[in-house]
Amino acid sequence: MLGQLGEGAKFLAGGQSLIPLLKLRFANPEHLVDLNFIPGTSFIKEDAGGLRFGTLHFGAMTRHAEIEHSPLVRRIPLLHDCAAGIADVQVRNRGTIGGSLAEADPSGDWANALITLDTTVHCLGPGGARIVHLKDFIKDAFTTALAHDELVAEIEVKIPPKHSGGAYLAFKRSAPVYPSASAAVQLTLAGDVCQEAAIALGCVGLTAIRATQAETELRGKILNDETIATAAEAARSAADPQPDMRGSAEYKRQLVVALVKRAIQIAARRARGEEVEGTHLYA
Amino acid sequence: MPETGTAEKIACGFNINVNVNGKPYSRQIEPRMLLVEFLREACDLTGTHVGCDTTYCGACTVLMNGLAVKSCTMFAVQADGSEITTVEGLEKDGKLHPIQKAFGDSYGLQCGYCTPGLMLSAHQLLSQNPGPSEMEIRKAIAGNTCRCTGYMNIFKAIELAGRNMGGA
Numbered sequence: 001m002l003g004q005l006g007e008g009a010k011f012l013a014g015g016q017s018l019i020p021l022l023k024l025r026f027a028n029p030e031h032l033v034d035l036n037f038i039p040g041t042s043f044i045k046e047d048a049g050g051l052r053f054g055t056l057h058f059g060a061m062t063r064h065a066e067i068e069h070s071p072l073v074r075r076i077p078l079l080h081d082c083a084a085g086i087a088d089v090q091v092r093n094r095g096t097i098g099g100s101l102a103e104a105d106p107s108g109d110w111a112n113a114l115i116t117l118d119t120t121v122h123c124l125g126p127g128g129a130r131i132v133h134l135k136d137f138i139k140d141a142f143t144t145a146l147a148h149d150e151l152v153a154e155i156e157v158k159i160p161p162k163h164s165g166g167a168y169l170a171f172k173r174s175a176p177v178y179p180s181a182s183a184a185v186q187l188t189l190a191g192d193v194c195q196e197a198a199i200a201l202g203c204v205g206l207t208a209i210r211a212t213q214a215e216t217e218l219r220g221k222i223l224n225d226e227t228i229a230t231a232a233e234a235a236r237s238a239a240d241p242q243p244d245m246r247g248s249a250e251y252k253r254q255l256v257v258a259l260v261k262r263a264i265q266i267a268a269r270r271a272r273g274e275e276v277e278g279t280h281l282y283a
Numbered sequence: 284m285p286e287t288g289t290a291e292k293i294a295c296g297f298n299i300n301v302n303v304n305g306k307p308y309s310r311q312i313e314p315r316m317l318l319v320e321f322l323r324e325a326c327d328l329t330g331t332h333v334g335c336d337t338t339y340c341g342a343c344t345v346l347m348n349g350l351a352v353k354s355c356t357m358f359a360v361q362a363d364g365s366e367i368t369t370v371e372g373l374e375k376d377g378k379l380h381p382i383q384k385a386f387g388d389s390y391g392l393q394c395g396y397c398t399p400g401l402m403l404s405a406h407q408l409l410s411q412n413p414g415p416s417e418m419e420i421r422k423a424i425a426g427n428t429c430r431c432t433g434y435m436n437i438f439k440a441i442e443l444a445g446r447n448m449g450g451a
Contacts, residue, residue, distance in 0.1 A: 015356060015357060015358075015361075016338060016356055019317075019338070019356045019357070019358075020337055020338045020356065023336065023337070024337075032314075034358075034360075034361060036361055065350070087338075087426065088341070088425045088426025088427075089351055089404060089407065089408075089422070089423055089425070089426055090341060090344055090351045090352050090353045090404070090426045091338065091353070091356075091426065093347075093350045093351060093352055094352055094353075094356070094357065174425075174428075175425030175426055176338065176339045176340075176341075176425075176426050177339070
């Protein structure tokens with residue numbers, strides 16, 4: 001249908017970003033195609049996966065609030081952190097995970113949280129379906145691998161192994177605004193040793209940034225104050241923030257260090273089986 | 284949903300049927316009309332306020348099928364077939380809703396501009412959790428801005444309303 005309406009047409013998902021953009025005249029589509037009345041596009045399902053690790057499947061139109069309250073999503077606490085902290089209750093009741101990824105706002109929460117997990121995006125268009133890994137899906141700020149007439153149908157996330165834990169922390173000046181910076185951390189432990197680490201930074205670059213040096217600082221090391229501090233310092237250099245009304249570049253780098261440190265600590269406790277409530281931080 | 288190539292159809296508007304506060308409203312509207320404009324201008328229900336018009340302040344909060352939404356960030360056509368509750372729908376048979384009464388009793392308002400939105404956010408919270416902690420109240424109304432700085436009394440009002448509605 002979008003193909004028939006031409007280049008001036010756009011899909012409307014939850015509308016919590018697109019409608020404000022329309023009001024500001026930052027977007028001027030000739031037609032909007034509302035996805036809200038299509039049945040079967042909002043769901044959270046678990047695929048046990050037989051001998052392999054299981055996966056969680058999210059319909060593109062699944063609202064943040066549905067993810068926040070889903071007992072299944074408790075399997076991946078990082079995703080619960082992310083969903084429960086996006087903007088405010090009203091926005092979470094409307095906004096969707098698929099819309100967030102398709103918009104690819106560098107300040108959005110989902111891409112940054114999901115990039116630390118094994119995430120694939122199921123895209124659907126007139127030419128059929130295809131599966132794109134999230135790291136190849138997000139191309140640049142507000143730019144994805146989607147063709148004009150293609151949409152996100154489903155997001156598939158591999159459930160991390162048993163001794164793995166994650167956390168997503170965003171710092172916001174108030175609930176409804178975009179975060180000043182955010183950090184997503186997923187760690188897999190073998191005893192006290194960190195076997196695997198994924199660390200991503202949000203709002204401090206054109207896309208979510210994987211802090212690969214920070215990950216290297218943790219991999220194969222015993223997690224203690226010193227190794228955590230070294231990793232957080234490495235994340236400072238990975239951040240590439242712009243100064244804006246949310247703070248100077250230096251301030252945001254400092255914020256990244258603090259968020260990464262705290263997210264590693266929460267992720268490690270969760271990897272050891274502790275229940276830790278974590279959520280976005282407000283000023 | 285329009286069929287393809289429907290420029291003429293779009294220009295002449297959509298018919299929508301929305302149940303607002305238990306009363307059916309059938310109106311022909313432009314697809315660009317926001318839900319808050321529909322409520323205020325097409326239904327004459329001006330209790331729902333427009334504050335920031337940028338999805339920030341929550342003054343326009345209404346319930347759609349029981350869930351709080353910002354009515355400035357939805358098109359009215361998207362509410363077709365749904366149940367909307369505005370502040371006008373809280374009062375029943377001339378009696379204030381316990382949330383309204385508690386806002387009055389606790390001095391949970393000053394200028395009153397944010398109050399309808401706050402009461403509807405409180406409504407979603409208390410219908411799911413009648414005995415909320417202060418942190419739960421804070422999170423539930425994080426999307427509602429009060430510029431008279433009256434939050435402390437708003438917390439008290441929501442706690443009181445929860446107790447009066449039978450919560451812990």
